[in-house]
Amino acid sequence: MNDYIIRATAGNGAIRAFAATTKNTVEKARSLHNTSPVATAALGRLLTAAAMMGIMLKGEKDLLTLQIRGDGPLQGMVVSADSNAKVKGYVFNPYVEVPDKYEGKLDVSAAIGHGNLSVIKDIGLKEPYSGQIELISGEIAEDLTYYFAKSEQTPSAIGLGVLIDTDITVMAAGGFIIQLMPDASDEIAEKLEEKINRTPYVTSLLDMGYTPEDILKLILGDFDIEINEKKEVEFYCNCTRERVEKALISLGKEELEKIIEEDKKAQLHCHFCNKEYNFTENDLKEILKNAL
Ligand SMILES: [Zn+2]
Incomplete structure (x- = not known):
């Protein structure tokens, strides 16, 4: 199966949602950069988020860059995406190893440490848009949720996951971004929050073989979900x-x-x-x- 993102709306336009499967994209990043499992997980989460944030861009030539700098052994990473879900990225220290958070759970936040996240959008203006936040957890999904709330005033729920096989290749990767639009009622907001609190981790969903469609149906099934677009995701570098x-x-x-x-x-x-x-x-x- 090729990697792809779906874009959906729900709750009569009060909710917009994205979900992605990115196994091949993250595996390509892993093989190009020879990343250790925790570095693969960190880079894979950021690549998956960037792919979904890339298709939020409006212009064909718009570009999104996400940068994380941290005081952990990974040191940081840079990922970029265009509006067609072509992504590329690297970590500063691909060979990092840190003890697991608990058995079978890679500790991405320990690899990243304290630091900041920058979101840079080149949308054809003289100066690119740039927003920066301090990392709140280093787990990436939570940090991006905080970025959307603080810099874009958009309440969001974000889940990102990468599963690594015993041979350190990527077994599954994916995620979702669900956002409340400004005209969403309190009732919808509360109902959605409740639903999200009961949603298992993305890694568990991926482990159970959930597709992007399954993930959005699980979370937004009660909100009249409508899938509007499906786009292929790919790791692609345009250097020549x-x-x-x-x-x-x-x-x-x-x-x-x-x-x-x-x-x-x-x-x-x-x-x-x-x-x-x-x-x-x-x-x-x-x-x-x-x-x-
Ligand atoms: Zn290149």
């Missing part, structure tokens, strides 16, 4: 040799000449997909010529 050349050119003529003289080559690395780009002395001379 051409873009990397542009980055080299932007260093300036002097810096390039210095590299040619001292190093006689250059190796650039894409953080998002771990790809290496190698430039020989001749390549660099050619770039220098074109840069003038």
Whole structure:
């Protein structure tokens, strides 16, 4: 099964909801970055959230970036998504190991530690929109819930989960975001809160084989749910040799000449997909010529 997100409305438009299955996306991130189980879980949760937040963007070319910086051994991570649910991301320390929270439960919050979360939206304006909060738990779903309440004044319920197999590959991943629209009545808000409090953890739902449709039906089944859209999710990096050349050119003529003289080559690395780009002395001379 391919990864996908569904977008739904419920309660006569008072509720909007997203749910995703992201096993392949998170497994691709794991294999590209060689992440340890707890790093895979952290990155997978953030990638899943970014994919759902990406499709909230309105413009075709809009971009969303989520950054977490923490004082834990993971140090932080960066994830980006476009409005078509193409996501990419990396962690600062992929090899981190921390003791489990309890048996079988990876301790993402211990890996992240205290720090902050930034949400950056490039929606084609001169300056991108940027909101930042302090992490409240480092579990990511709770931190994003707090971000939506504080920075976007949108009450939300967020669940994110990644299940790791015994061979450390990804067994299942997914999540949901459910939000109350400004015109939601108190009655709907209370009923929804009650329902969410009784919803099992996403990891349990994934373990039971719940699809995104099943998850939303479980939570919103009493609210006249209507599924409006289904979109494929994919880990995709748009780096190219051409873009990397542009980055080299932007260093300036002097810096390039210095590299040619001292190093006689250059190796650039894409953080998002771990790809290496190698430039020989001749390549660099050619770039220098074109840069003038
Ligand atoms: Zn790349």
